[in-house]
Amino acid sequence: MDKLMFQENDTIGSVIYVDTNQVLIEVEDNEKISLLNVGSIVAIQTTRSFEFTIGIIDKVRRKANELMELEDLTDEYNESLEEAYISSDVIQVSLIGTYKTVDGDTKNCFKRGIDTFPQITHHCYSINGNNLKLFMNIISDDVSLEKQLVIGKFAIDDNATAILDGDKFFQRHASILGSTGSGKSWCVANLIEEASKLNNPNIIVLDMHGEYKSLCDTDKKYADYYKIAGPEDLENDDEKYVFLPYWLLNRDEMLSMILDRSDNNAPNQASRFTFHVRELKEETLRELGKSKVLSTFTVDSPIPFNMEALITRLKEDDTKKGIGANNKPVKGEWEGKLTRFISRLETKIMDKRYGFLFQPNINTLNYDWLSKLLCKMIGADYERKGIKIIDFSEVPSDVLPIVTGIISRLLFDVQIWMDEEKRTPFAILCDEAHLYLPIQEDADSVQKQALGNFERIAKEGRKYGISLVVISQRPSDVSKTILSQCNNFLVLRLSNDRDKSVIRNLLPDALKSILDQLPLLDVGEAIAVGDAILLPSRIRLKTPQLKPMSATKNFWIEWENTKADNAAIIEAIENMRCQTKE
Ligand SMILES: Nc1ncnc2c1ncn2[C@@H]1O[C@H](COP(=O)(O)OP(=O)(O)O)[C@@H](O)[C@H]1O
Ligand SMILES: [Mg+2]
Numbered sequence: 172m173d174k175l176m177f178q179e180n181d182t183i184g185s186v187i188y189v190d191t192n193q194v195l196i197e198v199e200d201n202e203k204i205s206l207l208n209v210g211s212i213v214a215i216q217t218t219r220s221f222e223f224t225i226g227i228i229d230k231v232r233r234k235a236n237e238l239m240e241l242e243d244l245t246d247e248y249n250e251s252l253e254e255a256y257i258s259s260d261v262i263q264v265s266l267i268g269t270y271k272t273v274d275g276d277t278k279n280c281f282k283r284g285i286d287t288f289p290q291i292t293h294h295c296y297s298i299n300g301n302n303l304k305l306f307m308n309i310i311s312d313d314v315s316l317e318k319q320l321v322i323g324k325f326a327i328d329d330n331a332t333a334i335l336d337g338d339k340f341f342q343r344h345a346s347i348l349g350s351t352g353s354g355k356s357w358c359v360a361n362l363i364e365e366a367s368k369l370n371n372p373n374i375i376v377l378d379m380h381g382e383y384k385s386l387c388d389t390d391k392k393y394a395d396y397y398k399i400a401g402p403e404d405l406e407n408d409d410e411k412y413v414f415l416p417y418w419l420l421n422r423d424e425m426l427s428m429i430l431d432r433s434d435n436n437a438p439n440q441a442s443r444f445t446f447h448v449r450e451l452k453e454e455t456l457r458e459l460g461k462s463k464v465l466s467t468f469t470v471d472s473p474i475p476f477n478m479e480a481l482i483t484r485l486k487e488d489d490t491k492k493g494i495g496a497n498n499k500p501v502k503g504e505w506e507g508k509l510t511r512f513i514s515r516l517e518t519k520i521m522d523k524r525y526g527f528l529f530q531p532n533i534n535t536l537n538y539d540w541l542s543k544l545l546c547k548m549i550g551a552d553y554e555r556k557g558i559k560i561i562d563f564s565e566v567p568s569d570v571l572p573i574v575t576g577i578i579s580r581l582l583f584d585v586q587i588w589m590d591e592e593k594r595t596p597f598a599i600l601c602d603e604a605h606l607y608l609p610i611q612e613d614a615d616s617v618q619k620q621a622l623g624n625f626e627r628i629a630k631e632g633r634k635y636g637i638s639l640v641v642i643s644q645r646p647s648d649v650s651k652t653i654l655s656q657c658n659n660f661l662v663l664r665l666s667n668d669r670d671k672s673v674i675r676n677l678l679p680d681a682l683k684s685i686l687d688q689l690p691l692l693d694v695g696e697a698i699a700v701g702d703a704i705l706l707p708s709r710i711r712l713k714t715p716q717l718k719p720m721s722a723t724k725n726f727w728i729e730w731e732n733t734k735a736d737n738a739a740i741i742e743a744i745e746n747m748r749c750q751t752k753e
Contacts, residue, residue, distance in 0.1 A: 174272040174279050175214065175223065175305060177296040183213060183262070186293045192285070192681040194226065196295045198260040207231050207297065210688055210709050211327060212306070213264055216293040217286075221272040223296075224289050225281065226264035227707070229684040233260050264295070265684045267707060270306070281309050281705060307331035313705045320365050322358070322661075326696060326709040333699070333710040337365075340659050340703035341598050341638040344629060347697075348674065349663025351644045352723055354695040356382055358661060359600060359642060360715035363558055367393030372557045373549060373597035375582070377575055379606060381564035382719040389717065394558035397547075399574060401565035402523035403751040405530050410547070413561060415577050416531035417478060419541070421471035422448070424573060427616040429515050439505055440512035447484045451476035459538055473581075475536045478520065478529065485513050524567045527574075545585050548578075549597050565751060569617065572607040576621025583628050586635040596636035599628070604641045605648040613648070622650055629656040646673045659701030661710075664692040682707050 183203055188195040194215065198204045207228060214223040268283045298306055307325055311334045314320075320337035324330075347355050359376070363386060366372040376383055376394070387396035398404070400412040417425065425448075426441055434440070452474040456465045468474060489509040495501035520529040534540060546552075548559060566574055579599060586594060601608065607621050614622055628637050629652060641657060643649050647669040654677060665671055666689070675683050682700055685707055689698065692709070700707040746752050 173305075175270060175298070175302050177214065177302070181296040181299070181302070183207065183295045183297050185295060186215065186289050186291050187261070189288055189291065192266050193229070193684070194264050194266065194289055194295075196262045196264060198262060201260060203297075204231060204233060204260045204262070207262060209691075210685075212298050212303075212706070214270060214296045214298055215264070215266075215289045216295070217289060219287065222287065223270045224266055224285055224287070225268045225270050225298075225706075226266045227685060228262050229265050229687060230263040231260075232262070263684075265681060267681060268705070270309075279305075279309060281306070281313075283705065303328050304330065310704075310706050310708075320362070320703075321713070322361055322365070322699070323697075323710045323712040326711055329711075333704075333708065335659075335699065335703040337703075340701075341596070341640075343633050343658035343702075344639045344641070344653075344656050345659040345661070345701070345703075346641040346643070346646075346654060346657040347661045347663070348643055348646045348670070349665050349697070350667070350670075352694065353644075353663035353665070353692070354697070354712060355642050355644070355663060356602070356719040356721045357695065357715055358663070358697065358712050359383070359602065359640075360386060360717065360719050361713060362600075362640070363394060364715050364717070367556060367558055371551065371595070373595060374558045374600060375548060375578075375597065376558070376560045376600040377563060377578075377602055378560050379563050379571075379603040380721070381562040382721045383560045384562060385720045386717045387560055391717070393556055393717070394560050395555050396560050396562065398562040398564075399566050400527040400532070401751040402526050402749060405523075405526045405532060408532065408534070412527075412532075413544070414527045414531040414535045415574060416475070416535040416540075417528050418452075418475045418536075419473045419577055419581065420528075420573070421580075424577065424620050427620050428570070428573060429512065429519060431511070431515065432616070434511055436508040436511070439508045443485060443488050443505060443509060444481075444512070445470050447481055448476065451480055451484075455538070461538075473541055475538055475540075477536070482513065482516065485509050485516075489513060524565075525570065527566075528570070541581075545581065549582060549585070568606070572614075572618040572621035575601070575607045576624045579621075579628060580624040583624065583632065583635070583637060586637055594636050596638065598638040598640055600640045600642065601625075602642045604643040604653075605645040608641070608650045608653055609648055610650055611652070626650065626652045629653040646670045657701075659699075659703045661697045661699050662686075662689060663697045664689060664694065666690040 184196045184198040186194050187197045209228055211228045213226050217224055266285050268281055269286050270281045274280050307328045311332055314334050314336045318336050318338050320335040323333045325333050347358055349355050366374055384396055386394045397411050397413050400414050404412045422445055430437055430441055449470040455474050455476055488505040491503040492500040493503040519525050608625055609618055628639055675686055695712050697710050697712055699710050
């Protein structure tokens with residue numbers, strides 16, 4: 172058999188109502204309806220014998236007196252339906268595409284979109300058995316071998332491998348959404364595992380809980396582990412510690428952390444800060460003889476300078492007297508106006524939690540250090556895998572946005588300034604994105620900085636070969652600008668209405684009803700929608716070989732079997748005191 176062929180007993184019923192992308196099918200045989208499931212696919216006869224419209228069952232209703240509430244149906248329609256089909260079983264089907272046994276030179280093909288709408292009385296067939304096998308093969312074969320990203324099996328047919336188009340999935344941003352514990356981290360581990368089979372994958376994972384460390388540990392590891400330097404790590408030269416020294420911050424990022432905008436002297440403070448930073452950067456460039464950079468650099472250019480020198484100069488401003496008539500000292504232009512700014516800056520500098528920013532390892536003050544960092548992040552290296560896990564678990568939450576923001580900005584800028592021909596693509600996986608990519612209105616000044624950087628990537632990244640994969644349990648708290656740029660969605664179980672409605676708004680009309688399945692999904696099941704998969708489908712994600720350290724605790728069993736460990740509590744308290752786990 173090489174094409175879908177329907178027998179008499181595949182018939183479910185016939186079309187009784189058509190409304191753009193939805194149809195109602197009256198089921199003829201009471202027995203049959205018990206075999207139909209929400210999410211099953213069906214084929215509907217069209218006026219052309221070689222063509223069928225393919226749809227997904229949204230609702231199955233057995234009692235006719237409890238009529239389906241189709242959102243857009245008119246009252247008249249409801250009444251007439253009630254009268255006519257008072258005793259029948261009805262299913263509601265969303266139309267998603269067209270199957271053709273022949274289409275020009277190609278045989279047996281499926282495409283998104285509907286050419287000819289079904290007509291009333293047209294027959295509707297269930298797709299099962301061999302037909303299902305054949306149809307799912309068409310879906311999987313749609314992606315050519317070298318682009319295949321295998322993520323699991325189709326829920327409607329355990330034998331059919333669910334394959335995404337790996338190019339399309341990353342090309343125009345993707346997102347993985349679902350309640351906590353629904354299987355997002357495992358899904359990410361799957362993506363990483365599949366990518367690691369390629370020769371030159373290039374992925375950066377922003378790991379908020381340090382849960383992907385286990386993918387870097389064993390012999391068969393497929394990623395490299397990095398960690399934003401914690402208070403204990405500041406003097407450590409180990410490659411794995413990532414510093415983001417203050418001189419990488421542009422003016423706005425720095426000021427968003429230090430300036431108190433409600434201070435009367437804020438404008439003075441900002442202007443003296445800018446003046447001195449620019450001057451100090453200029454001095455560095457002079458010392459190093461970087462004449463080319465000297466002629467065009469700005470205060471935002473990432474050029475090392477000495478923080479102590481900056482404070483000294485600010486303090487001079489803050490204490491310097493002015494000279495009045497008869498050379499008498501008068502109040503200086505900035506005298507006393509910078510005091511609070513300096514003390515805020517000093518507080519930040521002394522806080523060990525901010526050590527990776529303000530007390531960075533001495534090597535990081537080197538002009539060439541930045542290129543080393545970026546080669547580590549997105550460059551190639553014989554010893555490395557190309558997949559980088561960056562552990563943010565010890566970064567204080569108030570600076571999380573700044574840190575993720577700086578990393579993303581640096582990566583984007585390098586990509587922009589790189590020779591077009593030599594650019595290679597990379598993806599940034601943003602785990603727990605709601606923590607640093609909140610919706611605009613809720614963002615504070617620090618978060619706005621980070622958001623700006625990510626939103627820029629969301630809007631323009633495609634042109635420069637940067638992909639975002641946004642992962643979150645609270646889609647309603649994630650920047651709409653970023654989510655709306657995503658073209659592919661893996662949505663796991665999600666029951667909260669606010670979150671569901673966000674996703675509803677992101678999907679094309681024809682696919683909205685598929686979301687009714689979301690609360691019903693099992694752990695590790697996802698609905699995949701987007702241009703990376705031909706048929707929006709429910710997928711059982713596979714189990715990754717190396718699992719993230721996110722295992723759900725077995726309360727009941729552990730309460731029976733495992734004693735709490737006092738020594739571990741005492742150790743935790745010490746860790747809390749020194750703000751590090753190592
Ligand atoms: N694909 C899957 N197959 C089977 N079990 C899974 C799958 N994904 C997740 N789980 C189970 O669910 C638990 C939570 O998954 P996790 O990915 O950490 O959820 P999330 O990141 O969404 O909070 C895992 O520890 C595992 O037991
Ligand atoms: Mg998780």
